[in-house]
Amino acid sequence: MKGVKVVGFGHYCPENIISNKDLENIVDTTDEWITKRTGIKERRISSGEGTVELAYKAAVAALKNSNCGSDDIDLIIVATTSPDKIMPSTACSIQGLLGCNKAVAFDISAACSGFVYSLIVASSLIKGTDKKRALVIGAEVLSRIVDWNDRGTCILFGDGAGAAVIELSNEEEGIVSTCFSSDGGLGEKSLVAGQLELNTPFAKEKISEKRYIEMKGAEVFKFAVSVLPDVVNDLLKKADERIENIKYIVPHQANLRIINEAARRLDIDKDKFYINVDKYGNTSAASIPIALSELFEKGLIKRGDKIIIAAFGGGLTWAGALIKF
Numbered sequence: 001m002k003g004v005k006v007v008g009f010g011h012y013c014p015e016n017i018i019s020n021k022d023l024e025n026i027v028d029t030t031d032e033w034i035t036k037r038t039g040i041k042e043r044r045i046s047s048g049e050g051t052v053e054l055a056y057k058a059a060v061a062a063l064k065n066s067n068c069g070s071d072d073i074d075l076i077i078v079a080t081t082s083p084d085k086i087m088p089s090t091a092c093s094i095q096g097l098l099g100c101n102k103a104v105a106f107d108i109s110a111a112c113s114g115f116v117y118s119l120i121v122a123s124s125l126i127k128g129t130d131k132k133r134a135l136v137i138g139a140e141v142l143s144r145i146v147d148w149n150d151r152g153t154c155i156l157f158g159d160g161a162g163a164a165v166i167e168l169s170n171e172e173e174g175i176v177s178t179c180f181s182s183d184g185g186l187g188e189k190s191l192v193a194g195q196l197e198l199n200t201p202f203a204k205e206k207i208s209e210k211r212y213i214e215m216k217g218a219e220v221f222k223f224a225v226s227v228l229p230d231v232v233n234d235l236l237k238k239a240d241e242r243i244e245n246i247k248y249i250v251p252h253q254a255n256l257r258i259i260n261e262a263a264r265r266l267d268i269d270k271d272k273f274y275i276n277v278d279k280y281g282n283t284s285a286a287s288i289p290i291a292l293s294e295l296f297e298k299g300l301i302k303r304g305d306k307i308i309i310a311a312f313g314g315g316l317t318w319a320g321a322l323i324k325f
């Protein structure tokens with residue numbers, strides 16, 4: 001049986017730490033409000049590094065932790081909503097920097113579900129084509145699309161990158177079950193960013209640029225607390241697995257209240273969720289690979305452990321995977 005296993009992880013976040021207290025000097029907010037409503041205490045914000053640079057540093061760490069060289073990589077997928085450029089793709093820039101000359105490289109846009117989408121696409125290509133080993137990265141400099149005058153959103157987000165190397169395997173471990181879905185109608189109404197200008201000699205009506213994240217927080221909250229348990233249950237069902245056998249659930253790190261509510265709805269202990277939203281805020285596509293990389297760095301995952309990753313975000317999108325190590 002052909003499976004796909006995860007070989008190693010890496011992550012990199014900017015060194016610049018911005019605390020809730022720092023944000024009190026920028027918008028009308030308090031450390032107490034942010035902590036109570038979100039669980040976030042601080043986030044990393046780029047003071048000059050772009051998405052390619054963060055992604056590159058995470059990728060170098062993942063390759064090192066996987067004992068892989070540039071020539072071992074056949075496929076590079078980057079999930080991002082905040083690329084440095086529209087063209088070339090972030091993945092192509094990374095390919096050039098790493099010298100992965102025999103790889104094919106492209107980006108995936110699925111907001112905070114982007115890393116899990118990319119993992120699923122990479123895993124399918126590994127099973128179905130001649131690509132046998134992939135570098136999958138989630139990388140964001142969200143601070144460039146955050147409205148630093150909007151206290152309802154700017155307190156939530158952070159910058160960072162995480163990466164994984166996955167490869168074809170004949171062993172039993174690996175990506176056991178997956179799910180991914182989207183709802184475009186709901187996405188346009190509740191969470192948008194980065195509207196590009198259309199101002200050509202042919203445009204009947206000018207469309208202006210609307211760069212920043214605009215969000216109906218309460219609606220997104222409602223969506224998130226409903227899909228997070230659904231993703232977990234779907235993955236367990238597909239894998240014929242029980243929640244008791246799952247060591248960690250690694251959710252998209254958006255808001256501690258969302259995670260607590262998901263734990264309540266799933267009727268499980270909160271400790272089963274790996275949480276680092278307090279340190280990084282919501283880093284969108286980077287949040288799950290950063291968390292996975294930390295779990296490994298801390299030695300919290302052993303061979304044979306099963307974990308679930310579960311994401312949700314703009315699009316709207318949601319996705320998950322059950323992985324056995």
Ligand code: COA
Nearest residue numbers: 029030033037112151152155217218220221254255312313
């Ligand atoms: N500091 C202080 N007050 C703030 C604030 C801030 N940073 N942001 C909003 N407020 C105020 C609002 O103006 C409002 O004041 P009012 O009652 O006088 O009108 C009040 O707090 C409540 O605002 P509301 O937006 O209803 O708060 P909330 O409990 O829904 O929390 C979020 C807001 C954004 C934290 C919450 O909706 C959320 O986490 N949603 C999900 C967002 C998310 O995770 N998005 C990414 C998904 S990938």
